[in-house]
Amino acid sequence: MRTMIVTGGTGAIGAAVVGRLAAEPVVDRIAVLTRAPSGARQQRLLQSWNAGDRVPVVFLHGKLPELVEAGATLRADLTHIVHLAADTRFSAAPEESRAANVCGTAAVLDYARTCPRLAAMTVASTVYVAGLRSGAIRERELEHGAGFANNYEASKHEMEVLVRAAMGDLPLSVCRLSTAIGEDGTGEVTSLNAFHTALRLMYGGLVPMIPGADDTPIDVISTGFAAQALRRLATEAFRPGETYHVCAGSDAPTLGAVLDAAMRTMRARRPAWRKRAIAMPVLADEPTYELFVRSVHESGDAMMAAATRAVESFARQLTRPKIFDTANAVGALGDAWHRPDSLGLCEDVVRYCVENEWKAAA
Numbered sequence: 001m002r003t004m005i006v007t008g009g010t011g012a013i014g015a016a017v018v019g020r021l022a023a024e025p026v027v028d029r030i031a032v033l034t035r036a037p038s039g040a041r042q043q044r045l046l047q048s049w050n051a052g053d054r055v056p057v058v059f060l061h062g063k064l065p066e067l068v069e070a071g072a073t074l075r076a077d078l079t080h081i082v083h084l085a086a087d088t089r090f091s092a093a094p095e096e097s098r099a100a101n102v103c104g105t106a107a108v109l110d111y112a113r114t115c116p117r118l119a120a121m122t123v124a125s126t127v128y129v130a131g132l133r134s135g136a137i138r139e140r141e142l143e144h145g146a147g148f149a150n151n152y153e154a155s156k157h158e159m160e161v162l163v164r165a166a167m168g169d170l171p172l173s174v175c176r177l178s179t180a181i182g183e184d185g186t187g188e189v190t191s192l193n194a195f196h197t198a199l200r201l202m203y204g205g206l207v208p209m210i211p212g213a214d215d216t217p218i219d220v221i222s223t224g225f226a227a228q229a230l231r232r233l234a235t236e237a238f239r240p241g242e243t244y245h246v247c248a249g250s251d252a253p254t255l256g257a258v259l260d261a262a263m264r265t266m267r268a269r270r271p272a273w274r275k276r277a278i279a280m281p282v283l284a285d286e287p288t289y290e291l292f293v294r295s296v297h298e299s300g301d302a303m304m305a306a307a308t309r310a311v312e313s314f315a316r317q318l319t320r321p322k323i324f325d326t327a328n329a330v331g332a333l334g335d336a337w338h339r340p341d342s343l344g345l346c347e348d349v350v351r352y353c354v355e356n357e358w359k360a361a362a
């Protein structure tokens with residue numbers, strides 16, 4: 001019986017990936033690793049994945065470091081691993097990010113080495129393993145000395161170094177995603193991330209200044225596009241030893257366009273908000289932004305300080321404009337590369353957030 005393990009299948013991207021995997025009979029059963037198999041979200045997901053004539057999905061209870069034990073009974077039949085589990089918090093301490101993202105991945109690699117029939121293991125990463133580099137970023141590139149905007153990026157980079165080293169003895173590929181912000185068409189958001197947090201604070205008038213320039217690319221994608229690309233790259237389009245950028249690439253909208261679209265949508269959806277006359281945030285270079293941050297922290301304004309801290313966990317990225325090359329991913333996906341318009345997606349997501357008072361769908 002061909003078996004697949006998905007780690008992180010209950011997450012924002014993971015749930016959508018499992019839904020798509022269950023619809024394609026590439027394997028005979030799917031086991032989703034979770035730390036909490038009986039949570040309300042988990043049960044809802046299990047029902048939706050198993051609705052209709054699909055590949056059966058079950059939960060495998062465990063944490064990443066214990067995967068070798070938790071997955072022992074599946075080892076002989078295991079053909080595919082999709083490793084998505086991660087601590088995705090930008091504000092996590094370095095040891096927390098490393099525990100899940102580096103040590104957790106090392107445990108999955110150890111487990112993979114014990115599976116005699118393993119044909120494909122796909123690891124989700126982030127385009128921001130490029131850290132504070134600027135300019136064109138190629139899919140084959142990894143090492144750099146530019147530093148990182150937060151511990152999440154640093155830990156994912158370290159994870160990729162581990163994965164590259166293991167490509168010599170395991171069938172491995174890496175899918176680097178950019179920021180998934182919501183669903184195509186509806187703009188529905190199932191999990192709020194840094195993108196939504198920044199816009200919510202802007203909506204509250206708590207972001208008078210943002211680092212970056214009008215033409216800084218903002219690489220965002222839809223959850224559906226990320227999940228569909230991942231599904232394919234992990235199954236029929238799987239090629240060992242490859243790294244892919246699943247992102248908007250050269251079609252990424254600019255910071256100026258995203259802010260314009262966001263302000264326009266907020267004004268149109270909330271006439272009462274329009275009366276507050278909240279101004280468009282000023283775009284500033286890095287030294288000016290750092291002065292602003294210092295003055296906010298010295299001012300004693302607790303609300304503004306908390307808002308500024310939330311933006312700080314990714315703000316430096318905005319001063320390092322980059323374009324992610326997608327040649328490898330486009331080549332592997334061919335006709336299946338259907339990336340929706342990112343600026344239209346931003347508008348849909350802002351509309352969804354305003355109408356749902358910045359709450360994610362259950």
Ligand SMILES: NC(=O)c1ccc[n+]([C@@H]2O[C@H](COP(=O)([O-])OP(=O)(O)OC[C@H]3O[C@@H](n4cnc5c(N)ncnc54)[C@H](OP(=O)(O)O)[C@@H]3O)[C@@H](O)[C@H]2O)c1
Pocket residue numbers: 007008009010011012013014015033034035036062063064065083084085086087088100104124125126127176177178179180181191193
């Ligand atoms: N969402 C994005 O925009 C984005 C962008 C770039 C890259 N990525 C990458 O894509 C992957 C999926 O992201 P996501 O947004 O779906 O993440 P998410 O919503 O934060 O979910 C994280 C998942 O990881 C699992 N997990 C966390 N720590 C674990 C541990 N110690 N042991 C076992 N499972 C653990 C959680 O499962 P349980 O709580 O059920 O145990 C959960 O399903 C991640 O690798 C992330 O780095 C995502």
